[in-house]
Amino acid sequence: MIDFKHIQSAHCETGVTSNLLFHNGIDTISEPLAFGxxxxxxxxxxxxxxxxxxxAISFxxxxxxxxxxxxxxxxIPVIQKKFRSESEAMEYLDQCIDKSKPVGCQVGVYYLTYFPKEYRxxxxxxxxxxxxxxxxxYLISDPVMENTTELTGQELQRVRFAKGPLAPKGQLYYPEIKEKPDELILRKAIVKGIKRNVRDMLYIPGPFAGVSGIRFTAGKIKKWRGQLGTKKAGTYLAQLVRMQEEIGTGGGGFRFMYAAFLEQSYxxxxxxxxxxxxxMFTEAGDIWRSSAVQASGIFKGRITEQSDFDLMADYxxxxxxLEKTAFKKLAGLKLTF
Amino acid sequence: MKKNEIPQDKSALENVSKELCYALDENGNYSTDLSKGWEVKSKALEVAWSAIDERVFDAKQKVLNRECSPLLYFMELKLMDVEIVSAYTGFWKWQIKRHFKPNVFEKLSSKKIGKYSKLFEVDPEEFKDPFSGKPKP
Structure with missing residues (x-):
């Protein structure tokens, strides 16, 4: 049996990344570092x-x-595979396990038996x-769960071949480590991660993404009450809150995890x-959470005036x-070493 | 968020797992702690489910009024849309939309019915006529 250390994480992909690297002898990449x-x-x-x-909103x-x-x-070289044939996908997985290689798998949640029905x-x-x-x-380490769990071959095959948007197509992946990254590579990786994130949040074209996407959403929210009525607007806000706070973000739409990343980068x-x-990102996360409380007032039907939607948008x-200022500041830092 | 502010409210995850959160400790450094749940998001999840229940109820009415075939009801019941049904069954989206029509649905081959009932995990007979013998709601 593979001696795999299950470390619970806030988010699935960062958790899988950090845990797989840890298993392969790289103990320097915490979940926040992988995220950043x-x-x-x-x-x-x-x-x-x-x-x-x-x-559809994503953080x-x-x-x-x-x-x-x-x-x-x-x-670190990466092996990443998708499959046409379901049996081939399972065979490949079995071969990896035979070689004592734990692998990351992309899966659909709807048929994931160990999740409570409400989350599927x-x-x-x-x-x-x-x-x-x-x-x-199969022995499963799902990083958002406290403990490891199990799936039958049939159950695992089903979630690996879930259909619809972002269908996993049996995708599996694992690092093939030849050389452990040294401190210099790690520092460079941190700087590269920060720069790319600055680009994605500040300079991505179009009004829908990055910091301008947040402003765009605020503008939409102001109009929701008039366009949709308070009830439907409430379900839209509930969806925003779920994307922001539901299992997998570490709270505040990943903003706290990013703040932890910067702290660890130091x-x-x-x-x-x-x-x-x-x-600044801690503060941003706190504002996101305040906005969630405001949204919940609306979708509980406790507050329903246009001014309540306006306040939501103001958050x-x-x-x-704040995030614009924060990323501008990050962009201006001389991260030399 | 500070560690002592991590909410510990009731949630649907309660007996399954706690969630990991990032928060500041007494010294202002990041650490992690577990949360049982947050009332704000439990309510958000509840809202999402009551919207689903409503869609299922509406679909049932449409089937009972013969405005739509049972396909719509099962699709809503399984939280699917035409795209997802198409991906699982291999039918084209336009075919599925056509199958929403009661008169088209009634003439579907048993092979097609079989594909749908397998996806929706029901007996083919129940799929064709889910509300027979049940009183109108």
Whole structure:
């Protein structure tokens, strides 16, 4: 049996990344470091796309990118495979386990039996680690769960081949470590992660993503009450809150995790500016959470006036300004070593 | 968020797992701690589910009024949309939309019915006529 250390994480992909690297002897990449090096922080309001009949909003970068970017920046080769045939996908997985290699798998949540029913939507970008097989039951380390769990071969095959948007197509991945990254590579990776995140949040074209996406969403929220009525507007806000706070973000739409990343980066690159910007992201996370409380007042039906929606939007304008200042400051830091 | 501000409210996850949160400790440094849940997001989840229940109820009414085939009801019941049904069954989206029509649905081959009932995990007979013998709500 593979001796795999299950470390609970806030988010699935960063957790899988950090845990797989740890298993392969790299103990320097915590979850926040994986998140920051992978430039995980993001915001996007995807126009014209509805998820569960409400707007598609995300607080993180595209699924799969964090693992790939983090390993690339640390100069760790990555094996990543998708499959057409379901049986081939299971065979390949078994071979990895036979070779004592734990692997990351992308899965859909809807048929994931160990999740409570309330959380099982058709979301296909969940990640977990398969680290063993006993009596035709696969041993699963799902980083958002407190403990390891199990799935039958059939159950695992089903979630690996969930269908619909972002279908996993049996995707599995693992690092193939030849050389451990040294401190210099790690520092460079941190700087690269920060720069890419500055670009994504400040300079991504179009009004829907990055800091301008937050402002765009605020503008939308102001109009929701008039366009949709308070009830439907409430379900839209509930969806925003779920994307922001539901299992997998570490709270405040990943902003606290990013603040933790900057704080840990300071250990590697002692620039006081990193600490200051870390504090700004803590504040940003707190504003996001205040906005969630305001939103809940609306979707509980306790407050229903236009002024309540305006106040909700004001939180978002405020957080957009703060994050803009924070990323500008990050961009201006001389991160030399 | 400070560690002592991490909410510990009731949630649907209660007996399954606690969630990891990032928060500041007494010295202003980041650390992690577990949260049982947060009332704000439990309510958000509840709102999402009551919207689903409403859609399922509406679909049932449409089926009972013969405005729509049972396909719509099962699709809503399983939280799917036409795109997801298409991805699982291999039917084109336009075909599925056509199958919403009761008169088209009634003439579907048993092979097609079989594909749908397998996806929705029901007996083919129940799929074709889910509310027979049940009183109108």
């Amino acid at each position: 090096i992978g430039s995980g922080l993001f915001f996007i309001y995807i126009p014209f796309l509805k998820v569960n009949h409400a707007p 993180r970068t595209m699924p799969g990118m964090i693992f790939k970017r983090t390993c690339n920046a640390l100069k 939507f058709h979301f296909n970008a969940h990640n977990l680690v398969v680290f063993g097989k006993e009596n035709n039951r 250990q590697h690159i002692p620039n006081e500016g990193l600490k200051e910007v870390s504090e 978002l304008y405020k957080v957009a300004d």
